[in-house]
Amino acid sequence: MTVIDIPGSKSVTARALFLAAAADGTTTLVRPLASDDTEGFAEGLTALGYEVERTPHTWRVQGRPAGPAAATADVHCRDGATTARFLPTLAAAGHGDFRFDASAQMRRRPLGPLTGALRALGVDLRHEEAEGHHPLRIAAAGIKGGDLTLDAGQSSQYLTALLMLGPLTAEGLRITVTDLVSEPYVEITLAMMRAFGAGPTRDGRVFTVPPTGYRATTYAVEPDASTSSYFFAAAALTGREVTVPGLGTGALQGDLAFADVLRRMGADVDIAADRTTVRGTGRLRGLTVNMRDISDTMPTLAAIAPFADGPVRIEDVANTRVKECDRLDACAENLRRLGITVHTGPDWIEIHPGTPRPAEIATHGDHRIVMSFAVTGLRTPGAPGITFDDPGCVRKTFPAFHEVFAAFRDDAR
Ligand SMILES: O=C(O)C1=C[C@@H](OP(=O)(O)O)[C@@H](O)[C@H](O)C1
Ligand SMILES: C=C(OP(=O)(O)O)C(=O)O
Secondary structure, three states, X not given: OEEOOOOEOHHHHHHHHHHHHHXXXXXXXXXXXXXXXXXXXXXXXXXXXXXXXXXXXXXXXXXXXOOOOOOEEEXXXXXXXXXXXXXXXXXXXXXXXXXXXXXXXXXXXXXXXXXXXXXXOOOEEEEOOOOXXXXXXXXXXXXXXXXXXXXXXXXXXXXXXXXXHHHHOOOOEEEEEEEEOOHHHHHHHHHHHHHOOOOOEEEOOEEEEOOOOEEOOEEXXXXXXXXXXXXXXXXXXXXXXXXXXXXXXXXXXXXXXXXXXXXXXOOEEEEOOOEEEEEOOOOOOOEEEEOOOOHHHXXXXXXXXXXXXXXXXXXXXXXXXXXXXXXXXXXXXXXXXXXXXXXXXXXXXXXXXXXXXXXXXXXXXXXXXXXXXHHHHHHOOOOOOEEEOOHHHHHHOOOOXXXXXXXXXXXXX
């Protein structure tokens, strides 16, 4: 049995930073994720005038219920969509003139429905270049609140940002959602808002957020479920047993349901109160699976799909086309480089069984493409196996991925 110590959840860390910054008092985050996305978020807060103190296992944030201390700030959000969507929303609730920009990759990703909603709430917000994309300028003067209608069919992060904004408005928010992807991420948001003293409620597609503000707390960040998927997939693929402590039935993250997909394919899966174990059985069945709720694990499944005993068809994942890259196209391109037969449509991919041949993977600067195809490499015969044009892009969520994965791989020998 191999026990893997998985770093903290990116999604939980990003939310905790927002909520801590907005809270009354000092919040302590225990085992937050230290990676490019979350360090970028913390540095964005610092640029806005918040006090964030980082030590290796603990981050402390001095909350400012009134909003950023800085009257003006120029914030770079790097590649992180949580940073690029949550931070401008936090700043909009305060007072000052703020500019936000992001990497070329993140500039390409949309945020129009979110900035449209902020404008509908009266925020003076201007896109400097392409409408609906970074960079943007906000002249913040506080937000009264009210009713909103939101299309979150492209990204749940628009809804998460607005939900977290609700307690900071004068009168609260009522948000009616017309469409929603990645729904389990919204449940993370609601649970964490409650942990910081807010009282959001949900009735189907209508979310009501009273203007309570937030209370500082001590918050322990659970391990990242999406990151765990690479090790669970590796176990299923190689017949080994992997246990991730700290991630069990009480976990907030929907991506733990990737373990259930592996169970359907033939792996033994045991989700206990405080840990999850996946054991490969030598059997990997083909299947059709809807991944709308857990699409960050689509590349993980695509990367092990050639080893299944029948086609693997992944459906309802159109939003993976607006992630770090177009992930449906990137998975298809790389599987073809490995000699595997693949078909794709607007929101689906179908992968046929085959034996991958060595190839260089085109990463498109996407951490998940690297970590997923590293798993394929465990069973790709012949030198030099699987290589990557940009292995370092794992820094976005798991800077030590290659060391940890190599130790796991070599442990089997
Ligand atoms: O709210 C979050 O923390 C996230 C929501 C999901 O995005 P979408 O809602 O854009 O699918 C997920 O893919 C992303 O990695 C993190
Ligand atoms: C899509 C992702 O990240 P984000 O949207 O937070 O940049 C991801 O981590 O797979």
